[in-house]
Amino acid sequence: MATVKDVAKEANVSIATVSRVINHSPKASKAAIQAVTAAMKKLGYRPNAAARALVSQSTQTMGILVGDVSDPFFGSMVKAIDTVATKQGKHLLIGNGYHSAKKERETIELLINQGCEALVIHSKSLTGQELIAFAEEIPGLVLINRFIPEIANRCVALDNLKGSYLATEYLIKNGHKQIGYICSNHDIEDTEQRKAGYLQALKDNNLPHSESHIEYGAPDEEGGELAMTNLLAKGLPLTAIATYNDYMAAGALSALEDNNIAVPAHMSIIGFDNGLIAKYLHPKLTTVRYPIQMMAEKAAMLSLTLANKEEQKAATMIFVPTLVKRLSVIPFSAN
Amino acid sequence: MATVKDVAKEANVSIATVSRVINHSPKASKAAIQAVTAAMKKLGYRPNAAARALVSQSTQTMGILVGDVSDPFFGSMVKAIDTVATKQGKHLLIGNGYHSAKKERETIELLINQGCEALVIHSKSLTGQELIAFAEEIPGLVLINRFIPEIANRCVALDNLKGSYLATEYLIKNGHKQIGYICSNHDIEDTEQRKAGYLQALKDNNLPHSESHIEYGAPDEEGGELAMTNLLAKGLPLTAIATYNDYMAAGALSALEDNNIAVPAHMSIIGFDNGLIAKYLHPKLTTVRYPIQMMAEKAAMLSLTLANKEEQKAATMIFVPTLVKRLSVIPFSAN
DNA sequence: CTGTTAGCGCGTTCAT
DNA sequence: ATGAACGCGCTAACAG
Numbered sequence: 001m002a003t004v005k006d007v008a009k010e011a012n013v014s015i016a017t018v019s020r021v022i023n024h025s026p027k028a029s030k031a032a033i034q035a036v037t038a039a040m041k042k043l044g045y046r047p048n049a050a051a052r053a054l055v056s057q058s059t060q061t062m063g064i065l066v067g068d069v070s071d072p073f074f075g076s077m078v079k080a081i082d083t084v085a086t087k088q089g090k091h092l093l094i095g096n097g098y099h100s101a102k103k104e105r106e107t108i109e110l111l112i113n114q115g116c117e118a119l120v121i122h123s124k125s126l127t128g129q130e131l132i133a134f135a136e137e138i139p140g141l142v143l144i145n146r147f148i149p150e151i152a153n154r155c156v157a158l159d160n161l162k163g164s165y166l167a168t169e170y171l172i173k174n175g176h177k178q179i180g181y182i183c184s185n186h187d188i189e190d191t192e193q194r195k196a197g198y199l200q201a202l203k204d205n206n207l208p209h210s211e212s213h214i215e216y217g218a219p220d221e222e223g224g225e226l227a228m229t230n231l232l233a234k235g236l237p238l239t240a241i242a243t244y245n246d247y248m249a250a251g252a253l254s255a256l257e258d259n260n261i262a263v264p265a266h267m268s269i270i271g272f273d274n275g276l277i278a279k280y281l282h283p284k285l286t287t288v289r290y291p292i293q294m295m296a297e298k299a300a301m302l303s304l305t306l307a308n309k310e311e312q313k314a315a316t317m318i319f320v321p322t323l324v325k326r327l328s329v330i331p332f333s334a335n
Numbered sequence: 336m337a338t339v340k341d342v343a344k345e346a347n348v349s350i351a352t353v354s355r356v357i358n359h360s361p362k363a364s365k366a367a368i369q370a371v372t373a374a375m376k377k378l379g380y381r382p383n384a385a386a387r388a389l390v391s392q393s394t395q396t397m398g399i400l401v402g403d404v405s406d407p408f409f410g411s412m413v414k415a416i417d418t419v420a421t422k423q424g425k426h427l428l429i430g431n432g433y434h435s436a437k438k439e440r441e442t443i444e445l446l447i448n449q450g451c452e453a454l455v456i457h458s459k460s461l462t463g464q465e466l467i468a469f470a471e472e473i474p475g476l477v478l479i480n481r482f483i484p485e486i487a488n489r490c491v492a493l494d495n496l497k498g499s500y501l502a503t504e505y506l507i508k509n510g511h512k513q514i515g516y517i518c519s520n521h522d523i524e525d526t527e528q529r530k531a532g533y534l535q536a537l538k539d540n541n542l543p544h545s546e547s548h549i550e551y552g553a554p555d556e557e558g559g560e561l562a563m564t565n566l567l568a569k570g571l572p573l574t575a576i577a578t579y580n581d582y583m584a585a586g587a588l589s590a591l592e593d594n595n596i597a598v599p600a601h602m603s604i605i606g607f608d609n610g611l612i613a614k615y616l617h618p619k620l621t622t623v624r625y626p627i628q629m630m631a632e633k634a635a636m637l638s639l640t641l642a643n644k645e646e647q648k649a650a651t652m653i654f655v656p657t658l659v660k661r662l663s664v665i666p667f668s669a670n
Numbered sequence: 671c672t673g674t675t676a677g678c679g680c681g682t683t684c685a686t
Numbered sequence: 687a688t689g690a691a692c693g694c695g696c697t698a699a700c701a702g
Contacts (some may be wrong), residue, residue, distance in 0.1 A: 003679055014689040019681055029687060044472070049449045050681035052396060053385035055694050069417065070410040079405040082431055091449060094429050096417055114384045114426060137379070221615075250615055276407065280556075280585055282617030314341065338695055349673040354697060362671060386695035390678050 002043035010039035022047060037202070041301060053115060062090045062118040062303065063111030065104060067097055072276040073292060074122070077144070080296035081120055088304055090118065099186075108134055118307040120144055120167060124188045135324035140307025144299040144331045146189070147318065154306070156299040156317045160190050163288045163321035164197025167242050167270045170286075170323055172205050175332035176240035177266060182227040182252055184219040184244040191244065194272065198242050211234065217251075219244055224251025239267060239332050246271035246278045246287055249328075268329040283327035295319050337378035345374035357382060388450060397425045397453040397638065398446030400432055400439065407611040408627060409457070412479070415631035416455055423639055426452065428519050434521075436460035441458035443469055453642040455479055459523045474641025476499045479522070479634040482653065489641070491634040491652045498623045498656030499532025502577050502605045505658055506629075507540050509560060510667035514542070517562040517587055519554040519579040526579065529607065533577050547571065548665075552586075554579055559586025567594060574602065574667050581606035581613045581622055588616060603664040607656075618662035630654050 004022075008015040013032055020028040021036040039045070053059040063083045066074040078094065085092055093114055094109035104123045111119055118140040123131060128148045135141045135151045147157040173181050181198045184191045195214070202209040215230045217223025224247060231238065232255065243249040249271035253263060261267050263283060270277055271287035278285040298317065305312045341359075342546055343350045348367055356371040374380070384561040388394040397420045401409040406437035413429065416428065428451055430442035439458045446599040451474040458466060464485045470476045470486045506514050516533045519526045530549070535542040550565045552558025554636055559582060567590065578584040588598060596602050598618060606613055606622035613620040633652065640647045 004681095005679080014688055015680080016682080019688085020688090023681080027687060032687080033691095046448050048389070048679050050385045051694090053694095053698090054383070054389050054679080055681050057694075059385060068414065069404065070407060072405060072407045072410060075405040075407060075410045078429075079403065079431065082404065082429075091445065092429050094413075094417075094427050096414065110426065113381050147682080161586040187564035276611055277615045280612045281613050336695095339697095340695080350696080351673060351675095351698085352671090355672090358697080364671060367671080383695050386678090387697080388678095389680090389695080390697050392678075 001048075001088045002040075002045040003048070004045075006043055007036060007039045007045050009042060022099050022210065038184075044228050044253065058117060059115040060090055061093050062116065062120070062300070063093045063095070063116030063283070064119070065095050065097055065107050065111065065123060067099055069094070069122070070320045073273060076151055076292050077122070077296040080293040081300040084297055084300040084304070090268055090304070097123060097125065099125060112138060116140075118142075118300075118303040120296070120303050122146070124186075128190075140303050142299045142303040142306065144295060153312070153314065153317075154302075156302065157319070158290060158295065158296050159318050159320050160193035161197040161200065163272060164194040164242065165201045166197075166321060166323055167272065167288050168198045168201035169205070170205065171242060171268060171270060171329065172201060173239040174240070174268065174329060177207055177332070178236065178238045178240070179213065180231050180236065180238045180241045181214045182231070182241060182243040182248050183216045184225055184248070185216040185223070186219055196243055213238070220247045220277070221251040221254070224248030225255045226251070228252035228255035231322060232256075232261075238331070241267065243269065243271055244328040246273045246275045246281075246285060249285055249287070250277060250281055253285075253328075262329050264271075264330040268332070270329055274324045278324070279326070280326070284325045286329040288321045289323050289324050290321060291319055336383070337375075337380040338383070339380075341378055342371060342374045342380050345378060347372040350363065360398060373384070390600070392634050393452060394450040395425055395444075396449065396451045397455065397635070398428045398429050398430070399454070400442050400446065400456045400458060402428050402432055402434055402457055404429065404431055408608065408625075412457070412631040415628040416635040419632055419635040419639070420453075422559040423553070424637070428482040432458060432460065434460060440465070447473060449531070451475075453477075453635075453638040453640050455631070457481070459521075470484030474644060475638050477634045477638040477641065488647070488649065488652075489637075491637065491654070492629050493625060493630065493654050493656060495528035495656075496532040498537065498607060498625070499577065500536045501532075501656060501658055502607065502623050503533045503536035504540070504666065506575040506577060506603060506605060507536065507542065509575070509603065509664060512542055512667070513571065513573045514548065515558055515566050515571065515573045515576045516549045517566070517576060517578040517583050518549050518551045519583070521554055522576070528577055543610040545601040552583065555582045556586040556589070559583030560590045561586070563587035563590035567591075567596075576602065576604050578604065578606055581608045581610045581616075584620055584622070585612060585616055588620075588663075599663050603667070605664055609659045613659070614661070616663070621661045621666060622659050623656045624659045625656060628653050 004015045004018045008018045017032050018036050021033045097104035104125050121146050135154050143155045147155045170182035183195050199209050217227035270287045274287045274289040280285050339350045339353045341351045352367050353371050356368045432439035439460050457479050470489050478490045482490045533545050550562035552562035582592050606620045609622045609624040613622050
């Protein structure tokens with residue numbers, strides 16, 4: 001691999017001059033630029049990023065921790081971050097947490113050790129304590145999809161409760177009174193917040209609420225199918241179901257189809273996330289929009305600003321979900 | 336940021352000793368290990384990756400170029416690569432090509448400049464020439480989902496023709512004789528190969544084949560819907576449709592539903608890829624499995640081996656697709 | 671077992 | 687406008 005030294009020799013100039021033309025310094029003669037450019041091309045010179053990072057104390061790299069890249073939810077997130085990072089000339093180092101505290105911790109450590117000055121972290125398994133510690137160490141660290149009061153200005157999150165409230169309220173407005181809830185069994189904030197939104201909506205509308213209307217499962221298709229099956233087994237007079245997310249809704253749909261219960265004719269269903277699959281389900285799924293791209297963009301920009309030690313004008317970083325009406329919810333009719 | 340020098344001072348040893356305990360060198364006394372470890376902890380020392388990379392001439396980083404991370408197909412690919420990379424202690428630098436030659440080229444250059452010694456590249460827009468040049472420059476560069484004869488041992492690809500042949504043949508075996516094809520309008524190898532597989536299967540079974548049975552669209556849901564609509568407009572007596580991929584199949588499904596044509600009762604449909612959405616479609620989509628995880632693993636391992644300048648035992652790197660039978664294809668019946 | 675030292679490739683003074 | 691020289695943080699001889 002050719003170095004500046006080689007290029008300098010080839011161009012009959014000093015390494016300083018080479019460095020200048022590489023970095024487009026104004027103080028470089030036309031002649032020098034010509035000669036050096038030619039030499040670089042001839043030798044196939046590539047600046048050594050490590051050496052650069054070492055001397056300039058900056059890797060120009062943004063690190064990102066997601067749950068699992070193969071989930072399109074995280075895919076969208078990465079894409080949005082990539083867009084803003086690329087625009088700013090930053091590279092992307094990526095790691096998966098796979099919902100394990102150990103893995104999340106290791107990945108964050110890794111990203112820090114690799115010298116990422118900007119960090120967008122999606123961590124559900126680490127404690128607030130631990131994340132706060134990381135945040136204090138790395139000025140450019142931003143948390144996405146999580147809110148920790150002590151470092152509120154470093155968090156970009158969603159109002160989960162409101163989302164679930166919105167969904168349940170929509171069912172209620174459609175005349176449904178017996179509404180079940182398919183809940184995640186993962187012990188994270190989102191689970192509690194979304195469940196709370198469902199309960200709150202019932203209360204605010206003077207509808208009875210009972211634990212028997214709630215079933216739990218893994219936050220995926222299988223979990224949703226299982227939960228729906230269990231819900232059906234109870235023989236409750238349900239006419240609508242709110243769910244933790246679109247995957248569970250998909251599972252519920254399967255269970256209902258297997259039991260010859262038509263959706264939405266005999267059962268309305270509403271999801272959460274408005275993920276990729278929502279529009280492919282049958283019927284197309286009415287759901288709650290999780291504006292993850294927008295949030296990811298915001299998080300990335302915030303991270304870059306913070307890493308740059310610039311002032312950041314305070315702005316709301318709690319996003320609010322909105323309803324996406326499709327075909328899986330219709331008004332309740334007694335017949 | 337604390338450096339080895341700081342740690343050395345704190346522990347009352349030389350920087351060499353610090354380096355030794357960091358790298359678990361056998362020649363380091365218990366006492367030294369104790370002292371240095373304590374000092375490192377006290378100072379919150381983190382080894383500087385750039386300095387390390389500079390001196391060791393290795394960044395321990397694997398680069399990967401995908402089309403678009405937000406597509407779960409690429410998500411699965413990245414995940415598989417991440418798994419093998421992590422296991423080998425490599426980090427992941429990622430870039431998106433977004434189906435643009437310019438973007439693909441820039442990203443590859445970027446990954447190389449960042450010092451990735453291993454590279455897994457998914458490029459559909461760059462010419463074979465250009466990719467060959469990159470491959471010659473970087474020993475650890477491996478192409479995925481593309482086959483270039485001149486660098487066959489650097490390619491991990493799928494037998495697209497066979498996949499499409501398999502799909503079409505399956506329809507034929509189910510008694511279908513009037514089979515349409517929904518084709519991509521992207522000008523890449525895959526398009527031609529899959530279309531060729533469809534035509535070949537018809538020929539081999541002495542079935543008539545005609546351009547009128549083929550419609551084109553973008554390789555996504557909208558494109559599939561459009562193509563299906565156009566196909567319907569021709570009034571052909573089709574009883575089955577093979578498609579370029581699952582997304583187009585999903586679009587076709589929508590178009591058919593809008594036109595009250597029941598699937599599979601009155602029209603059988605088969606997809607390609609066995610992507611995430613296949614099992615969520617209604618009816619669940621019969622399709623062709625694209626073993627992308629397996630291929631990505633293979634590509635990552637190959638890349639690492641090559642980057643390590645080890646011998647690589649020749650092995651088949653053209654994967655063969657298989658049928659995934661679900662509910663969107665049933666035997667043809669005249670009524 | 672430990673310390674001293676050179677140098678990885680590059681950006682950046684400071685002279686000239 | 688240009689070049690010589692230093693140092694970024696670390697590893698790897700080498701000498702002790």
